[in-house]
Amino acid sequence: MAFESLQPKLLLLAAALLALFTMAAYTVYFERRISAWIQNRIGPNRVGPFGLLQPLADVLKLLFKEDIAPAAADRLLHRLAPMISVTAAVATIGVLPFAHNLILADVNIGILYILAITSLNVYGITLSGWASNSKYALLGGLRSSAQLISYEIAMGLAVLSVVVQSESLMTSQIVEAQAEIWNVLRNPLGFLIFLITAFAETNRLPFDLPEAEQELVAGYHTEYSSMKFGMFYVAEYMNVVLSSAVITTLFFGGYLVPFGHLFMSDLPAWARTGLEVLSFFGKTGFFVFVFIWVRWTIPRFKYNQLMRLGWVYLFPLAVLNLVLVALARMLF
Amino acid sequence: MDTLTRTRRRLEALIEESHLEIWREHNRALLRRLESKHSSVEFIGDALSTEMVLNIGPQHPATHGVLRVVARLDGEIIRSCVIDIGYLHRGIEKVAEYKTFQEFMPYTDRMDYLSPYSNNVALCLAVEKLAQIEVPERAQYIRTIACELARLLAHLLWLGSMVMDAGAVSMFLWTFREREKIYDIFDLIAGARLTVSHCRIGGVASDLTPEAIEAIRAFIRNFPRELRAWEKLLNKNRIWLERNEGIGVVSAERALELGLTGPNLRASGVPYDVRTFEPYLVYDRVEFEVPVRTEGDNLARYYVRMEEMRQSVRIIEQCLQQLPPGPIRNENAKLSYPDKQEVYYSMEGLIHDFMYTHWGVCPPKGAEVYAAIEAPKGELGFYIQSDGTGFPWRLKIRSPSFCNIQALESILEGAMVSDVVVLIGGLDPVMGEADK
Incomplete structure (x- = not known):
């Protein structure tokens, strides 16, 4: 392909990456503000107006911190692990449709790609736990691998039910198939299962066992400092943003503007795209808020409870849901 | 060589590095207790053994001060554990x-x-x-x-x-x-x-x-x-x-x-x-x-x-x-101490105050x-x-916390790592009181 034809894609990529990093950074800011609001505190409000420059200050601080690796650590893996985490998080962005025809790569296996890439995340966490050569980190890494593998199955089945409904693996097709009615209304059980597994996959409370700070000090990233720690941190928040984006895409009509068919056709093309992008990020933002809200309210699962929930409840439910959706698809 | 022996050797090597004789003795005694408590559950020559000795505390976010728990873990389950206290001992009774x-x-x-x-x-x-x-x-x-x-x-x-x-x-x-x-x-x-x-x-x-x-x-x-x-x-x-x-x-x-x-x-x-x-x-x-x-x-x-x-x-x-x-x-x-009014404005009050502070009751x-x-x-x-x-x-x-901590060893055994924090929280010890 010639460079000229790639140019718009590259521009979009740059814009999307910028948006993602900014959103991840500001998710940290909003997490701190919202948690402060929940806990009757004020939260960061010193750097810039309303503390809006706080993420910038945090990144600067992390960059200037000393980078410490334990003496007995596996140097190569210790360095590689945070990179894997961030890469796995960033790569998901490739197949998310931000607006009509505004997508980096509209491949015909978009959904499979998302599942495959998010699975890579477990390598980052497990390897970091292993390479640190620390018991707490190891426990965190082991918990994480068991957790992610258990919940991926239920997640895959929930996604499959959406695929059955929209008869396509392409993310753009899945969004277009929701023009009449959002998937969350046609497939509420699938949405619930996906939401729970998304919490588990992002290692957020109530599923934050890998880094359970009160039990394992900081879990898999106990032995990380400076920007290596920062990368895990960024990866966690990127995962929150991207999970919200995937939930939006699969169940809440993606970029589709609610009641858009009433007035969208009269608008010029640029306004339509703008509205769609706004709609996409608005819905994503709402789910980011849900992620934060839940985190600061609910206690954490225990390891055996987590496994029971995953295998005894979610897995059979997801299978049942898939069968129901498939039957409904066949009959109506 | 089984894992437990290996773990013990490694720990012993670490202990030997320490310069304080009393500290070495103390930790050796802890390890001996940890092993002899349930000697029947040792895995001999098991290459896939999942046992390890985890040291929780004294600097740990969930131990409410400076409680130290040395636990022998099988995966997430605590097989046996030993409580080590005294990190906040200030000799209050002697003072x-x-x-x-x-x-x-x-x-x-x-x-x-x-x-x-x-x-x-x-x-x-x-x-x-x-x-x-x-x-x-x-x-x-x-x-x-x-x-x-x-x-x-x-x-x-x-x-x-x-x-x-x-x-x-x-x-x-x-x-x-x-x-x-x-x-x-x-x-x-x-x-x-x-x-x-x-x-x-x-x-x-x-x-x-x-x-x-x-x-x-x-x-x-x-x-x-x-x-x-x-x-x-x-x-x-x-x-x-x-x-x-x-x-x-x-x-x-x-x-x-x-x-x-x-x-x-x-x-x-x-x-x-x-x-x-x-x-x-x-x-x-x-x-x-x-x-x-x-x-x-x-x-x-x-x-x-x-x-x-x-x-x-x-x-x-x-x-x-x-x-x-x-x-x-x-x-x-x-x-009992006289009223401050008396201390400031009467001779007897001042004398009483002085005597009481000096000799007390x-x-x-x-x-x-x-x-x-x-x-x-x-x-x-x-x-x-x-x-x-x-x-x-x-x-x-x-002190009540000292008595309550005694229960910790027996309720921790058989529990999971995640339980450690809620169990310590549930017993609610304060180390300032337990160590005195």
Whole structure:
């Protein structure tokens, strides 16, 4: 392909990456503000107006911190692990449709790609736990691998039910198939299962066992400092943003503007795209808020409870849901 | 070579690196205990053995200070564990022998630093019993009110930190908001927030001001509502219930054997509370219930303490209603500090003040006494022997946290790593008191 034809894609990529990093950074800011609001505190409000420059200050601080690796650590893996985490998080962005025809790569296996890439995340966490050569980190890494593998199955089945409904693996097709009615209304059980597994996959409370700070000090990233720690941190928040984006895409009509068919056709093309992008990020933002809200309210699962929930409840439910959706698809 | 042997060798090598002989000896002894406890579950020559020795604490976010737990893990399950305490030992009992009784009081603030007022009262009651000093009624009511406020203070920290250890961080901040109000009340009562030292032998240092009474009234009006809100969040929360139900079960007989005390004992079905068993201060003049549960698990400990907070509010309410007028200290200047007015404006007052500070109250020679109160953590007792001087010949503190920690080893074995934090939280030890 010639460079000229790639140019718009590259521009979009740059814009999307910028948006993602900014959103991840500001998710940290909003997490701190919202948690402060929940806990009757004020939260960061010193750097810039309303503390809006706080993420910038945090990144600067992390960059200037000393980078410490334990003496007995596996140097190569210790360095590689945070990179894997961030890469796995960033790569998901490739197949998310931000607006009509505004997508980096509209491949015909978009959904499979998302599942495959998010699975890579477990390598980052497990390897970091292993390479640190620390018991707490190891426990965190082991918990994480068991957790992610258990919940991926239920997640895959929930996604499959959406695929059955929209008869396509392409993310753009899945969004277009929701023009009449959002998937969350046609497939509420699938949405619930996906939401729970998304919490588990992002290692957020109530599923934050890998880094359970009160039990394992900081879990898999106990032995990380400076920007290596920062990368895990960024990866966690990127995962929150991207999970919200995937939930939006699969169940809440993606970029589709609610009641858009009433007035969208009269608008010029640029306004339509703008509205769609706004709609996409608005819905994503709402789910980011849900992620934060839940985190600061609910206690954490225990390891055996987590496994029971995953295998005894979610897995059979997801299978049942898939069968129901498939039957409904066949009959109506 | 099996994993356990390998782990032991590695640990031993680490221990040998240390320069302090006593530290090496101590850790070797810990390891020996850890191994000999259940020697039957050793895996010999198992290449896939999942055992490891995990050192939790003394610097660990969930050990409430400086408690150290050395645990032998099989995956996530604790096979055996040994508790190591003493990291906050300050020799308070020995210090007491070089202080007059009144001088010693600030040290008691620093034992259970979550409820300093209870410790002050326990010391004063013991000394007053020893030297047979009468305490005016008003002072007794003030002490009761402050003791119950201290109980709220301690239970609020327990609630916040136990729920936070289970993962819900916000709860900690909510209980701390309420604790802040109690600290402000103590500021009004005693002029200090944390280390109050407001008691005096034979009474209290200063009277309750009208604004202090108003602040207490305002607090107990609002507090039950907060308590209900927290219970709404926790009592039906599946995750919270499942993390505590059936965890760390101690039967009534076992609880007595282990010497459990306070809410932990009452959660196991033994209705022992010093306040009703052997009433002191004015507890026989107020109505309250002693909550008891029979399950003996961590959830029962949670329910007992939540109910105790409600009962504390009841006690404070009644005390405020009954609060009689009158003096706040024994008026015999040989037994209790004279009033400041007297000290500043009369010769006798100044002499008494000087003598009292220098010699203090002198109980009869050979007298000995044990007096206990129901502190938030359990029975807090002072045993004092006198040699006729103003200094105790021997002062022994029976601290509830020290007794409660004994149960930890037996309830941790067989539990999971995640349970460690909620179990420590449920027993609610304070290391300042356990190590003394």
